[in-house]
Amino acid sequence: MSQITLRDLSAIGVDRLKGVGDKKLAALREVGVENVLDLLTTYPRRWVDRTNECRxxxxxxxxxxxxxxxxxxxxxxxxxxxxxxxxxxxxxxxxxxxxxxxxxxxx
Structure with missing residues (x-):
């Protein structure tokens, strides 16, 4: 079995992924995601911690x-x-x- 390299991932456009149509592709490009490597290395800017309850x-x-x-x-x-x-x-x-x-x- 051959290994997939980062170069291989950067050569796969996100438009080839199942479920990525024109609208989703445009939204991904807006945040700088052009290929699978970009998608895997794009992290959320922030998140809401919903584990700590308060009264x-x-x-x-x-x-x-x-x-x-x-x-x-x-x-x-x-x-x-x-x-x-x-x-x-x-x-x-x-x-x-x-x-x-x-x-x-x-x-």
Whole structure:
């Protein structure tokens, strides 16, 4: 069995990969991915750590956090342009939050 080298990977265009059409190809090229080697060596600039839970009372403005809550109430209404607005009150033992989802109806 022959080994695949980095040069081999750089010679394979991402357009040859299954599932990569014109739109995805354009998006990949926007971030500088032209070949399989580029794809394998492109890493996320950041990620959200969703392993550390916090309580509602510990939330801080402008900081991302994972909060496990129970849904207390849900109301749905239609706003302008017939877009749905879903509002909910959620909470844990330490506090409550009022959350709003725009154009994301409950299914």
């Amino acid at each position: 509602v009372s510990d939330l801080q403005p402008a900081r991302e956090a994972l909060v496990l809550v129970a849904v207390r109430t849900v109301t749905k209404r239609v706003g302008r342009n017939r877009r749905s607005i879903v509002e909910a009150v959620v909470g844990d033992g330490s506090g409550r939050l009022h959350v709003v989802f725009f154009n994301q109806p409950w299914r």
